Amino acid sequence: QSALTQPRSVSGSPGQSVTISCTGTSSDVGGYNFVSWYQQHPGKAPELMIYDVTKRPSGVPDRFSGSKSGNTASLTISGLQADDEADYYCCSYAGSYNLIFGGGTKLTVL
Amino acid sequence: EVQLVQSGAEVKKPGESLRISCKGSGYSFTNYWISWMRQMPGKGLEWMGRIDPTDSYTYYSPSFQGHVSISADKSINTAYLQWSSLKASDTAMYYCARLRATFPADYWGQGTLVTVSS
Numbered sequence: 001q002s003a004l005t006q007p008r009s010v011s012g013s014p015g016q017s018v019t020i021s022c023t024g025t026s027s028d029v030g031g032y033n034f035v036s037w038y039q040q041h042p043g044k045a046p047e048l049m050i051y052d053v054t055k056r057p058s059g060v061p062d063r064f065s066g067s068k069s070g071n072t073a074s075l076t077i078s079g080l081q082a083d084d085e086a087d088y089y090c091c092s093y094a095g096s097y098n099l100i101f102g103g104g105t106k107l108t109v110l
Numbered sequence: 111e112v113q114l115v116q117s118g119a120e121v122k123k124p125g126e127s128l129r130i131s132c133k134g135s136g137y138s139f140t141n142y143w144i145s146w147m148r149q150m151p152g153k154g155l156e157w158m159g160r161i162d163p164t165d166s167y168t169y170y171s172p173s174f175q176g177h178v179s180i181s182a183d184k185s186i187n188t189a190y191l192q193w194s195s196l197k198a199s200d201t202a203m204y205y206c207a208r209l210r211a212t213f214p215a216d217y218w219g220q221g222t223l224v225t226v227s228s
Contacts, residue, residue, distance in 0.1 A: 046215075
């Protein structure tokens with residue numbers, strides 16, 4: 001079972017918006033609305049940012065939003081801030097109680 | 111406050127056994143699955159498997175089936191990840207996390223670094 005496909009890196013300037021894609025198949029991303037996104041700063045544990053494709057946990061700024069079209073999910077971060085610089089991982093349910101992560105995307109705030 | 115507290119870093123030799131732990135507090139431990147994730151040095155997250163603390167039903171990722179064992183003791187709100195014979199390739203950070211009903215991991219442990227070296 002291969003990891004979901006994410007770009008290795010994206011970048012943007014403060015105040016701009018960036019979108020990170022997460023491509024899977026009809027057996028995972030395309031088959032279920034159970035996609036979540038995690039932010040991981042260096043040396044820290046991951047933090048849940050988006051779940052069920054579009055939902056934000058309490059405390060996550062509304063600058064973070066999620067969407068899905070077909071087999072590709074996306075995380076958009078608007079109004080980029082320096083603290084948004086981190087690694088981002090998508091994760092999808094893949095049936096039979098199985099979960100699968102993306103390879104991760106390094107976001108650089110220029 | 112929901113917390114998952116993991117056991118401390120371990121340094122082991124190849125072939126040795128190991129069990130690391132993840133203790134939950136601040137919520138009803140049996141109401142949520144616990145999942146384990148691996149992060150090898152400089153690499154991404156990998157889902158290893160999960161356990162239902164209510165009945166200890168486990169499911170493993172095909173990539174980890176047979177290589178690790180996940181268990182739980184609901185009487186002390188603790189989940190475990192265990193190896194019977196470590197390899198150098200098991201060197202990684204291991205995270206536990208609480209899974210909600212639709213599978214997001216909403217609370218994570220601080221991670222346990224396992225180093226396997228002769």
